[in-house]
Amino acid sequence: MPEYWYNFLGDLPAHLPQVRDSGSPSAAEVSAKVRPRALAAQNNPSERWVAVPEQVGERLRQCGRPTPLHRAHQLEKHLGTAARIYLKREDVLPTGSFKLNTAIAQAFYAAQEGRTTLVTETGAGQWGMSVALAAQMFGLDAEIFMVRCSLEQKPYRRHYMELLGARVRPSPSPHTEIGRRILERSSDHPGSLGTAISDAIQHALDRPSAAYLSGSGMTHVYLHQTLLGLEVEAQLRENHGETLGVAGRGDHLIACSGGGSNLCGLMGPYLRARADGADLRLLAAESTAAPRLTAGTYTYGRADLGGFTPEVLGYSMGEDFVPPPVHVGGLRNHHSSAIVSLLRREGVLDAVAFEQRTALEAGRLLLRTEGLLLAPEASHAVAAALEVVAKADAQNLEPVIVVLASGSGHLDLQGYHEVLRDA
Ligand SMILES: Cc1ncc(COP(=O)(O)O)c(C=O)c1O
Known part of the structure; x- marks a missing residue:
């Protein structure tokens, strides 16, 4: 497992646009209160390589890092293709997704600063599961606001978090002031990441011993996830004799994109090689339920509805956009992060959007060929x-x-069943 995370900010194709911070309290003040200082510093690290703390590395190895890089021979055979398809198997981690990589790091830093409770939001529940486990590892409590429609679709994720001792609440939540305001306007609001982030930050603001953690969208999260690209690079070279970016071959890195963390974790470490001329296409797969990169507008916007986060320039569906309650909770964000948007804007990142049925059919094909059920x-x-x-x-x-096989689909079988039962 790599001993360093890779800070790829210096490899971006252009300067990141300034954020706008006009809220009261300002997003900077909110962040200074609720986020562990070490994580805030990792939003703009001064060094290119950031050492993975020993205790974090130990826990990551305990959980199965490095994860396998699997050559999908049976899928290739089924498709009759000469392409060589590799899957980076984050689905094998104990919480069933790559989210654990940053949850462990963030819980470690929160514990180091003496915080006693981790507070966060979760969409489909994978991030919440990872925070619940990471909290347990470092002796912390966890309080998790889960998007209501996902909570109803995926009760098993809630059960897992609760088994670990976490407290799980639906969002919008009658428990917070912002949640109550949203529910007054729309009592059957299905919830979105925008509502859940607001609920979580507000809850953390009211508790000085709490740390608010982000599952995606932030630079420190992307930094922790660079283990993905670093491992892929080493595994391709050492185990398969491959190097990505051979001219004229059409090599690709592909990841789905919600808040952008599995995508940036996989692709960030390759940005320099690409800028130096490697012939490598970077492709984001999003959901037609929230098609920001393929059909959104490049504009300033916030990740949350409560106005606790700064306005960042990114591809957006608009702040009032409520995505339909599809089974892909992790891709239902209304606003893309500044970094993912910049990559797209500068032509470094291609994007394509899929209806959930097309995506789940692809997932079923992978199950039938490789025996792998992905999220x-x-x-x-x-x-x-x-x-x-x-x-x-x-x-x-x-x-x-x-x-990037970002997660396992065993707890999403209800979704697969409902969408594909007569197909
Ligand atoms: C399994 C899985 N994949 C992908 C995502 C999308 O997140 P991100 O775009 O930050 O990688 C999520 C988010 O919840 C997820 O749970």
Whole structure:
């Protein structure tokens, strides 16, 4: 497992636009109160390589890092393609997703600063599960606001968090002032990441011993997730004799995109090689339920509804946008992060959006060929890979394609069943 995270801010294709912070209290003041200082500092690290603390590395190894890089031979055979398809298997982690990589790091820093409770939001529940486990590892309490429609669709994730001793509340929540305001306007609001972030930050603000943690969208989260790209690079080279970016081959890195953390974790460490001329396509797969990168507007906006976060320039569906309650909770964000948006804006990142049915059909094909059941979010990346393979075949190319299998789908079977039962 890598001993350092990689700070790829210096490899971005342009300067990150300034954030706007006009709230009262300002987002900077809110952040200074609720976030552990070490994490705030990791939003703009001064060094290129940031050491993974020993206790964090130990816990990550205990959980199975480095995760396998799996060559999808059976899928390739089924498709009759000369492409070489690799899956980075984050689904094997104990909480069933890559979110654990940053949850462990963030819990460690919160504990080091003497905070006693971790507070966060969760969409589909994968992030909440990871925070609940990480809290347990470092002797902390966890309080989690889960998007209401996902909570109803996926009760098992709640059960897992509660088994670990976490307290789980639906969002919008009658427990917080912002939640009550949202519920007054719309009592059957299905919830969104925007409502859940607001609930969580407000809850943390009221408790000085609490630390608010973000599952995605923030630079420190992306930093922790660079283990993904660093491991892929080493595994391709050492175990498979492959290097990505061979000219004219059509090589691809593919990840689904919600808040952008699995995408940036996989692709961030490759930005320098790409800027230096490696022939490597970076592809984001999003949901047509919130198609920011393919159909959004490049504008200032916030990640939350309560106005606790700064306005950042990014691809957006608009702050009032409530995504339909599809089974891909992790891709239902209304505003893309500044970094992902910049990559897209500068032409470094391509993007494609899928209907949930198309994505889940791709997930089913992977199950039937490789025996792997991935989270619906990750199935969007698989759907994108199928399109890339079809195009490469038509052009007689033999690309190397790496797909981030960001999570396991065992707790999403209800969704697969409802969408595909008569297909
Ligand atoms: C399994 C899985 N994949 C992907 C995502 C999307 O998040 P991000 O875009 O930050 O990688 C989520 C978010 O909840 C998730 O749980």
